[in-house]
Amino acid sequence: MTATxxxxxxxxxxxxxDIGGRVARLREEFGIIxxxxxxxxxxxxxxxxxxxxxxxxxxxxxxxxxxHRLAETTTEDELxxxxxxxxxxxxxxxxLVQLPLPAHIDSDRVIxxxxxxxxxxxxxxxxxxxLATGQKSMVPCTPLGCLMLxxxxxxxxxxxxxxxxxxxxxxxxxxxxxxxGESCTVTIAHSRTREPAEVCRRADILVAAVGRPEMIPGxxxxxxATVIDVGINRIPAPERGEGxxxxxxxxxxxxxxxxxxAITPVPGGVGPMTIACLLANTLTATCRANGLPExxxxxx
Ligand code: NDP
Numbered sequence: 290m291t292a293t294x295x296x297x298x299x300x301x302x303x304x305x306x307d308i309g310g311r312v313a314r315l316r317e318e319f320g321i322i323x324x325x326x327x328x329x330x331x332x333x334x335x336x337x338x339x340x341x342x343x344x345x346x347x348x349x350x351x352x353x354x355x356x357h358r359l360a361e362t363t364t365e366d367e368l369x370x371x372x373x374x375x376x377x378x379x380x381x382x383x384x385l386v387q388l389p390l391p392a393h394i395d396s397d398r399v400i401x402x403x404x405x406x407x408x409x410x411x412x413x414x415x416x417x418x419x420l421a422t423g424q425k426s427m428v429p430c431t432p433l434g435c436l437m438l439x440x441x442x443x444x445x446x447x448x449x450x451x452x453x454x455x456x457x458x459x460x461x462x463x464x465x466x467x468x469x470g471e472s473c474t475v476t477i478a479h480s481r482t483r484e485p486a487e488v489c490r491r492a493d494i495l496v497a498a499v500g501r502p503e504m505i506p507g508x509x510x511x512x513x514a515t516v517i518d519v520g521i522n523r524i525p526a527p528e529r530g531e532g533x534x535x536x537x538x539x540x541x542x543x544x545x546x547x548x549x550x551a552i553t554p555v556p557g558g559v560g561p562m563t564i565a566c567l568l569a570n571t572l573t574a575t576c577r578a579n580g581l582p583e584x585x586x587x588x589x
Contacts, residue, residue, distance in 0.1 A: 292516070292549040295438050301561035304437075304587075305350055308568050311584055312351040315575070323575035324353035325383040325409065325567070326375045330368065330394065331361040336387045343385070343564055350568050355381060365394045369402050376404040382578055383409035383571035388459075406578060409570040412459065420466050427570055428589055432464040434562025435496060435517045436471070436589065442551055443494075443515060446471040450491050454478045454505065454539070455498035460519055464496050467589065485509070495549075497539035507544030516545055516552040519559050 315321045325347050329340045340356065347354040357371060368386075375381045384407045390396045400408075405415040411429040419426035439446060451473035455461035461477060468475045478488050489495055489509040497505050498519035510516060520539030529535065538555030546552050553559055569587035576584055 292546040293442070293551040294546075295442055295515075295517075295551050295553045295558060297434070297438060297553055297558040297560065297562045298556075300438060300441065301434075301565035304562075304565040305346060305568060308565070308572055308584075308587070309350045311572060315572075315581075316351065319579065319581070321575060321579055322351070322353050322380075323382050323571050324355060324378075324380045325385065325571045326355040326357065326378075326381045327385045327387060328357045328359065328368070328371065328375075329387045330359045330363050331391050333389070336389075340387055343567060346564050346568060347571070352568070352571060353380065361391055363391075363394075365398065368394060368399055372399065372402045376402075376407065381407065382575040383407055383567075385410050385567065407574055409567055409574055410459075411463065411570070417458070417463070420463060420470075423470060427574065428467065428566075429459055429463045430566035430570060431460050431498075431519060431559060431563045432467050433566040433569070433589070434559055435464060435519065436467045437566070438517060438553065438559070438562060439494060439515060440471075446473050446494065449473045449493040450476075451494040451496070452476045452478060452489055452492035453496045453498065454485070454489065455496075455500075455519070457498065460498035464498065464519075468494065468496075470589065499539040501539055502537050503539070503541040505540045505545065507541065507546075507548045510545050510548045512548050513550040514548075516540055516549045517559060518542070518553050518555050521555060521560060 344354045375384050384403050400412045405413045408427050411427040416426040451468040453465045456477050456479045465475050465477050486509045490511050494515050496517045502522035502524050518538035518540040522537050523534045526533045526535040536556050572584050573588050
């Protein structure tokens, strides 16, 4: 068997174009421009790249992008003051604080200071609780992107055996909640799981969010399963030249693609979906803030 490749890059491009069209109509009909504020504290190189991409795609979608780049030495109180200002600013519909924050800042305190209605990352405790209890919420962008790819490929997920490998608050746990919401039978595997290969082989839907390069081989995959690889791991690639690197997922793509029914590549799978879903959440937050109908098909 050779798996269908789930092209997240193309899917995300279609989503961004669709969002851009809806943003243009909001502007024309109501004079509303969705605004996304991104806060970056410190100089973490990976975070700098993410924030740059978010800014570029926000602007391309016709939204307002407010960037706040703060020094590594920024205090927690200074950051909380900034968040309070963004909460009160009507031009700001979405607020994203880029993680990780420097060690001297309590991330939970900062995230929970964001107005839940503007929490486009979906990490505020109130949005986490809402998702867990099946209420309307802001859904974390990466799991939302995974769900969109799954729905697009499979249609109904009802009754499927789903295994999520990884139990982080930003990917694994909300992914499991979303799959439960789709009426899957959900198992969460983690570093203490016994017989992980057997657990994974039960999965009709396997989501890997571990952060370990190519940890899941084809032999762990049920024939015909749909595999969503969230992992982004940078590994040395001497074959490309000295000091070069390449990106791989948590799944060993070549062996997995021979067994799976469908699989996301890395790069070009889940990654591009994350920013597209951030824009989707910003548009959803804007519509809710203005008493307009929810944009269809952009959230759960
Ligand atoms: P975390 O490090 O927060 O969580 C990793 C999870 O994997 C933990 O729950 C851990 O278990 C589990 N784990 C670690 N080792 C094993 C193992 N040997 N077997 C089974 N489970 C294991 O990572 P994140 O959730 O933040 O990210 C996961 C990956 O996804 C990373 O590669 C990250 O770069 C990528 N990512 C990609 C995004 C995208 O846009 N595509 C967005 C966010 C993340 P335990 O809890 O027991 O320690």
